[in-house]
Amino acid sequence: MRLNIKLLHFFMALGFGMLTSVSSAQQLDPALQELISKGVEKSQTINIKKIEADQARIDQRLAKSVFLPKVTLTGSYTRLDDDITFDDDTQNLLISTQKLLIKEAIGIPFNAPLPEGVPLQPVPALQEKDIFKTAVDVDWVLFSGLEASNAIKASEHKAESLTYLGLAEKDKVALKIIEAYDKLALVYASEHVLKTTEEYLEEQSFYVKKAIENGLATPISRKKVELAQQQLEGKKLEFSQNKTLLIELLHQLTGEDKAKLAMLEPKLEDFGAVTSAEQVKRNEIKALEEAEKATFYKAKMEKSNFIPKVAMKGHYEFIEDDLSLLDPKWYVGLGVQWNIFDGNQSRLKAEKTSLESLKYQEQMQEAEEMIALSIVQAELNYESTLQNTKIIEKEIELAEETYDMTNKQYRNDLATINDVLDTLTDLEKAKFKMQESLFNQRRAVTALLHAKGILNY
Template identity: 70%
Template sequence: MNLNKVALKMLLIVITISMPTVITAQQLDPVLTDLIHKGLNKSHQLNSNRMDAEQARVDQQLAKSVFLPKITLNGSFTRLNDDITFDEDTQNLLIATQKLVIKDAIGLPFNAPFPDNIPLTDVPNLQNKNILKSSVDLDWVLFSGLEATNALKASQHKETSLNYVGLAEKDKIALKIIEAYDKLALVQASKKVLSTSEDYLNEQVFYVKKAIENGLATPISRKKIELAQQQLAAKQLEFEHNNILLIEVLHQLTGEPKENLRLLEPQLQSFSVAESATAEKRNEVKALEEAEKATLYQAKMAKSNFIPKVAVKGHYEFIEDDLSLLDPKWFIGAGIRWNIFDGNQSHLKSKKAHLESQKYRDQIEDAEEMIALSVIKAELSYQSAQQNTKIVEKEIELANDTYELVNKQYKNDLASINDVLDALNDVEKANFKLQEFYFNQRRAVAELLHAKGILTY
């Protein structure tokens, strides 16, 4: 490989890296999109959020279940110390009354003696001492005073709020994965430049060695080449460290096996944002708004404690033998409960919920102000990145022309090896700088889309 071939190879790589395809912000690399989806499935925070949302759905079912009839089966056995009976005077009165009824029935006078051959019925116990009961109860709320209805709506808004929190968390995870992926692309782009620099330096070692043998160069030139090689080795080691670290970061974020991540070859491509892209309400704001609505319904739920509640009560005894003389076998009825004063608890609970809603309102206003500021900041960063990219592209063009000129001069003994190394270093720096600006541009675009609430993946 001669100097011209090395220079040509370096120029082609520089052109390849410095002229990436311009894509819109929503057309992400399919590999990156897949990593984002894997990261979303792996996230412990999102899993926890999904469980919180599921709990809110269970709360809704609990609120609805208030209006379902509650049926309870009961069974018990009780043994008293003795049967419960009438007192002696009452028993005598009942026996005497029984005799009068019988004499009247057989036509005996009122004051006639009671016949001895007619049996009398014993006075039954009020309650036998052995009591076996088996029954069923029905409790059915017909009107909860809007308490259950408000609880249902509060749970619905809470679930919606948690869903928006989850979407906001997804955006944060996606931004982290996009940034790590772009950093990996930046690091791998640097490897290409370092590889080309290594090829050139190896060629220069051979050239300087021949020049020294022919008396056209001094050993100092060789030492300078060796110093440049050591500096290049340090950069290559830094590349390896950065590459390992980024693989670990992506593995932690996505759960993708490291051996698969090491095979990735991401490319930095310029992002663009359509000027017609309009901002949408951020998920963070939507979550706070839904949380505010949930607390307002909680306040209404506390106030509804003073609204009358209507319910139906039913009872049926399966075993009639052990019932007392005063126990019914079954009954059904409707009732109303009206809480007039509860020690001011409902008022305080309602006040507490209203204060909570005011807190969410303040957070909404603060979030909207911060989002508006972040949109302006991201737009300025994007504009700056676009302008800087154009400048660096010109710097690369100038650095390439300078290198070609100095390299020709060096071959004709019109420039020193220092001049060639400096020109090569300028090309390398310009190319790294361009890659960094592409990286910054992509970061600015991602942040802008996120700030506007239109980031998709």
Template identity: 70%
Template sequence: MRIKIGLFNFLCISIFGLFSNLSFSQELDPVLQDLIKKGLDKSQTVNIKSLEAQQAKLDQQLAKSVFIPKVTLNGSYTRLNDDITFDEDTQNLLVATQKLLIKEGAGVPFNAPFPDGIPLKETPNLQDKNILKTSVDVDWVLFSGFEASNAIKASKHKESSLNYLGMAEKDKLALKIIETYDKLALVYASEKVLNTSENYLNEQEHYVRKAIENGLATPIGRKKIELAQQQLEGKKLEFKHNKTLLIEALHQLTGESRDNLKLIRPKLESFSLNATSNTEKRNEIKALEEAEQATLYKSKMEKSHFIPKVALKGHYEFIEEYLSLLDPKWYVGVGIQWNVFDGTQSSIKAKKSKIESEIYRERIEEAEELINVSIIKANQAYQSTLQNSKIVKKEIELATDTYEMVNKQYKNDLASINDVLDALTDLEKANFKLQESLFDQRRAVTELLHAKGVLNY
């Protein structure tokens, strides 16, 4: 029985058909895009960065609230051991003054005796022993010496830095999900290769069985095929285990149920990549630049500690009867606070923040150098995968032709069953290499796009 050559052609066509050119950013598998979205929603690291950015936003509101008037309501009751009064000499002086004023009003000479029957007012207490107070205070910072404004700017840049760090974490997570998804696609593609090899072995087994019945072959040939079939089953089991592990990995990354993940059938599809695609600034660089600006404004904030601060103070008493003779019912004032010398603490803090910004600048330059190197390496890897794909295609053509030739020779007693099995193994390896080269190509594309800062998902 002859193996149909059409089966080989079908195998090659089905495999090469996977190489449809797609644009990475627009043509990602919708299932993969959905998994990435779920993974980003689930990621604790991404959520933590988002929460930290929210904290930085609240820091801005705290800094702005410095200029909002603070209103405080106060209430108190105090019981003194006794009333606070004038001393005896002062009381006598006040009584004598009162008498003089009454005489003057009545037209009586000041040295005449005080008229009888005219009542005198008692000298009031300076403070009654029962004191009940309710009041309101208003404190309003009019000028913070640029300390608050610099704090606001520092918090804004810190928020931006944390947002960019969150985006960088999203990129890393997306890369991990894409890689795991592609590995799962590689497993399914490899299973197809194994199924095709199984069909070939079944046909060879059928041929050998017939040949043995007709005395044209020995049982040893059938045993060799059975051994090859068992080895094939071992490979299938290995791929099954790999599939289980990859589904579990996707479940951990995305939170998608294992049952749903078992239903998906990812495919390896090649991506066309524009070699002249633009390079954009990576989120990691943006995060470092924003952090640098935040520390610069923090340094300015520390320096502004020596600039005078201006504030308004207001006070109003609701209950007047309990006030002492010296207490005002209300007052408003403007004050200046000027920290002339604080033991060089502010200066040291400002220098420390400045050094921190210089550290970020060094990190930026280091990161830019590493990114430039990664772009070169990723581009070289991509070019290598393209060349490797061409080589593998030729290997498949050669392995297919070799298998067909050896199979014909075996049918004509010009080759042994070992030669047929070796040729089939070579064809299987070539098909595996094709799937692996396609996987490597997709990895190279994603790494290059990520290195260039243009990875979209």
């Protein structure tokens, strides 16, 4: 009796064939779409990008608020050590002037003494020692020298850049989930092959036992079968561990309950022909473009530091009694601030920001070149998978015809049961190779769609 040595090679290849994969998201089953939605919602990286975009939008609103008037209500109480008054000479001068005015009013010559009993008003203090004030102040920027306007535009483009980065992260999360999901589908496909192989080895063990009893085989043949069965158990354990690991990975990516994930029945299906859809701009490129625009307006904002700024100031005192003789009850003013020279700080900051803009331009050019290369590579891989699928279709066709022929020969006593089981195993292996081919084809399609920026999920 002979053992199918190819079986061992098949298992070795099967273990290595599960390392990487992705699947096209153009024809996703509802279960996978739900997992992607949960994964996008759970992703901390996506949530961080969303928070950063919200922060940039708040910066935009802060820049706009520069043009809104700032109204401040103030109240204060102050007690001085003494009233603030005029010096003695000034007070004497004011009293003498008051006497002259009284004499003039009652018709007394200015050099005649003032009659006794005529009351004189004391000279009021410049500021009494108890001071209570409450007032309202209005500060209103009328023209910021274009600084606020450029800051608004810079924040707007920064928010857009972060939004596109979030969309790019969504693609990455979706690709990871699709990859794990398709790997799980390949594991389930392998389990069917393992089951068939297990039945094959049981049949082999039975016939070897009978052959030994009849003196047609040696115990070595039985040991070979036992070795193959032990190797099969190792592969079954390996695929069981792969299944557990993939379920754990999907759980971490999506937050879905492990019990529900274990109930999934993913299958690898052919997507059919891929249409030559036009390439659209990737979110990564859009993010770099918006970041470059943000740095452009940031540089303009820093350069506008030398443009005069105009603001209005208003003040109104609600309590007039405690005002000093020199304090106005209200006032309105218009002011201009013109920064003539700031030690070259604004110019150097603008140059630094301009260099940042050049950096984004270089990154965009590099990214576009890498995307163009990835599209060519993905198209070539897709063509290779299509050709490989055609080859495997022929292998399945040949395996089916061989199995049918051997089965007919067995019924006519022209072949042994081992020959039938061998051809049946070859047929199952060919069918699993088709699953691997579909696995690789879905990977190539997904890579192509993602490279072109048309991956939908």
